[in-house]
Amino acid sequence: MTQAIDIRRCSPEDLRRRLEAGDPVVVLDVREEEERRFCSIPLPGSATDLHVPIGHVPDLIDELRRVISGRSLFVYCHHGVRSLATARWLAEQGLADVANLEGGIDAWSSSVDPGVPRY
Template identity: 40%
Template sequence: MQQLYPAQIAEWASQQDQRPVLLDVREAWEVETASAKTEALDFVHMPMQSIPARLDELDKTRPIACLCHHGGRSMQVASFLMQHGFEVVNVAGGIHAWSAQVDPSVPTY
C-alpha cells in the first residue's frame, strides 16, 4: 500500500484521473477538534467502525486517501478498501502530520 505524507497529497491528487476523496476515519469528536480540508480532494467523514456498513457510499472510480490521527486506523481501513477493489493510499502520520506539514492552524491533540 502506498504511503504518502500530507505534504505529498496535493501533488498526488493532481495526478489522478478522477477527483480524489480524503476519507477521514476518525471519530466525530476528533474531526470537530481538528480537520484537514484541501481544495484538491473532496472531504468525506466515515468513522472506522462504520466503513463496512457504508461501503456502498464510496465510489470505486475515485481514488481515496485515508486519514486518521497518526496513520494506524487509516492504514487498516485502506487495507480493507483495497481488498474490496478501491484505489487507496494512506496518509502517513495522519492529522498530526497534516498540522506539521500542510496547515499549522490545524490543532494537534
C-alpha cells in the same frame, strides 16, 4: 493464510501537491466524531471530503464505492494506524488506488498546515 495487501503510503506533502494541482481526489477521515469536531484537513473544491468513523466503514461500503468511483482515495486518521487498517480493508474489498496518509492529521499539521490544531 492470505497475505496482506500492500497499501500505498502518501506523505502529507504528496497529498498537498495533489490537492494544489486540483486533482479530483477523495479524502476519507476515519476518526471519531469528537476528533473531527476538533479539526480536519481543509480541502479545496476539487476534492471530495468524506467522514466515516472506522467502525461504520463496512456498513457504508456500497456508498463509498459510488462516491469514490474511479478517483484516488486518501484515508487518514490521527496518526495513520486506523487509516492504514481501513485502507487495507477497502483494497481487500476491491477498491483501487487507495493510499494511507502517513502520520495522519498530526503529520499534516506539523509539516503542511500548522493552522490545523494538534491533539
